[in-house]
Amino acid sequence: MRRSRIPSVASPTPPSWAGAPIERGRARGDRFGGAPHSRDRTPQEQLVMRPHLLPAVAAALAASILAHAATAQGRNLYLEEGKRRYAQGRFEQAIEELEQALRLPGLPPEQRVEILAWLGAAHHALGHEEEAREVWEQRVRLAPDLPLPGGISEAAVAAYKEVEASTVVLEHLTPPAAFAGRPLQLFASLQDPKGRVAEVLVYWRRAGAPTYAVVPGRREGDTWVAEIPLPPLAGRVDHYEVEYYLEAVSKDGEILDAAGSAERPIRITAVAPAGPPVTASEESGVEALGAAVAVDAGEREAVRTRGRRSPEPRAGLPPWVWVVGGVLVVGATAGILYASGRPSVPSTSLGVVTYP
Structure with missing residues (x-):
């Protein structure tokens, strides 16, 4: 299966900034030669003073916006566009959209299963038998006995059943x-x-x-x-x-x-x-x-997920309740002991709390 890489964004340093030493002893927040300020620079001001960072910041912000937009209201827009391109017979473009859908962070399992179904079908339509089998085997392992969704060609469905019947x-x-x-x-x-x-x-x-x-x-x-x-x-x-x-x-x-x-x-x-x-x-x-x-x-x-497990929650309450409760107990104990004049709290399962 083809895997495309997301190009990284380089942020070249302008010649006038390269190797420029930072002067010491200036007023607080004025490390770049300006007049003394009565307050620290805001993040926006610091970006203005560091123009070589703007391309990387802009690229990261754009990627974040696109990721959120692509999953608006629980929908995966890349998946929807990939399905539309498949229905139009534009299988190369469908593969590009579907591979991008797989890269989205926090992808729900049910969406991953659906993406793999359409991605394998697009590869099959182009004669990429090895890529289609690899993708479909992943789907079979995630969702055994789950048929392909409607809209996929009968030839692809028949090929998927063969993969399903032989996948370990x-x-x-x-x-x-x-x-x-x-x-x-x-x-x-x-x-x-x-x-x-x-x-x-x-x-x-x-x-x-x-x-x-x-x-x-x-x-x-x-x-x-x-x-x-x-x-x-x-x-x-x-x-x-x-x-x-x-x-x-x-x-x-x-x-x-x-x-x-x-x-x-x-x-x-x-x-x-x-x-x-x-x-x-x-x-x-x-x-x-x-x-x-x-x-x-x-x-x-x-x-x-290959054997990775999460700690089992206590019956009847979500795990975060026990974490917050433990922190509150330690905090309350620390307050009582501090009020009584004791300099520190004995060691507990959450560590040792000391006071200055």
């Missing part, structure tokens, strides 16, 4: 915890319509190690299971980071899908075990529980 989808959820000195069990579900996957491999290392070790997974029905032999804690270390990623590989060694990568691995913290070693019966129970976990459609987007 590897889904993995990061375990909730890892304990040093105990095996870390990883579970992955696999959609392999044509049986192309020969094995699932797990590559792992302790954060900072130069290379990854590899652990083969074992198939248990539609689930693949692998165990990472986490080393125990040493000395005064109370935790360490583990990095890993998974690959679904064909008989020929082709990577058909992956969760994480060597450059962007999934990370998890290994801590000291909270209790006695896990018995064999308990371990098999955990394994059965993990194998029974199903990923519903609402979790698919999180899965495709």
